[in-house]
Amino acid sequence: MIDTHVHLNDEPLCNDLAGVLERARAAGVSAFVIPGYSPDGWRASRPIAAAHPGVHLAAGIHPMFADDASLKALDGEIAAGGLVAIGEIGLDYALQEFDKAVQMRVFMAQLDRAWEAKLPVAIHCRHAFDDLHAALREYNGLRGVLHSCSCSLEQIGAFLDLGYYVSFSGVVTRSQARKVKKLAQGVPLERCLIETDSPYIGTEEHPPAEVEPCHLGEIARALAVLRDEALERVIEVTTRNACDLFNIDM
Numbered sequence: 001m002i003d004t005h006v007h008l009n010d011e012p013l014c015n016d017l018a019g020v021l022e023r024a025r026a027a028g029v030s031a032f033v034i035p036g037y038s039p040d041g042w043r044a045s046r047p048i049a050a051a052h053p054g055v056h057l058a059a060g061i062h063p064m065f066a067d068d069a070s071l072k073a074l075d076g077e078i079a080a081g082g083l084v085a086i087g088e089i090g091l092d093y094a095l096q097e098f099d100k101a102v103q104m105r106v107f108m109a110q111l112d113r114a115w116e117a118k119l120p121v122a123i124h125c126r127h128a129f130d131d132l133h134a135a136l137r138e139y140n141g142l143r144g145v146l147h148s149c150s151c152s153l154e155q156i157g158a159f160l161d162l163g164y165y166v167s168f169s170g171v172v173t174r175s176q177a178r179k180v181k182k183l184a185q186g187v188p189l190e191r192c193l194i195e196t197d198s199p200y201i202g203t204e205e206h207p208p209a210e211v212e213p214c215h216l217g218e219i220a221r222a223l224a225v226l227r228d229e230a231l232e233r234v235i236e237v238t239t240r241n242a243c244d245l246f247n248i249d250m
């Protein structure tokens, strides 16, 4: 399995990286994508990928860190090479203190860069799916994933039409998460990815601070049960999807 969104550079994971990766591998998780959300985050992640095989890097500016200095820094990060994606980038209208117009401008500037660098995008989106779709529609042929996707099954069709993948996190394991469970039942398996987003998203069994990449199997299992498919098939297809999107060899 590939944990397609895990913040290995953040506490508490970075404090016990060897243990985190060992537990993950023992649980069948052998590759990881660290999404970068700010210049400080990218800087902390580079040495982790250099020291550990199977750890891949993405770099982007999260809407919370959207400013021109970070955009300029992103050009240097892309030029340094070794990225499998631009992300996490996106729109978050739940964060009311962050201006929507600034978020959109910095998001579009990063879509431009992904397009030029021929890299896929890892997208964070909350309460902004209409604006997100309007922006992505401008970039015909750009590939990417909606990470820990929270839109409805009705909304996802327009993104599937554009070729995007949908990634499921620990939210899908929670008994209360009806909307996401419905989404997990309706998206074709060929478009599904899995991620823990640890240490930020809990599962039914583990609170966020306890979640590690080794818990990715809980998410694969939830998908298998919801879709009434064999666990092996869910693992095989989601792994292949991740390799394909991020151009990772396993």
Ligand SMILES: [Zn+2]
Pocket: 005, 007, 035, 088, 197, 200
């Ligand atoms: Zn994240």
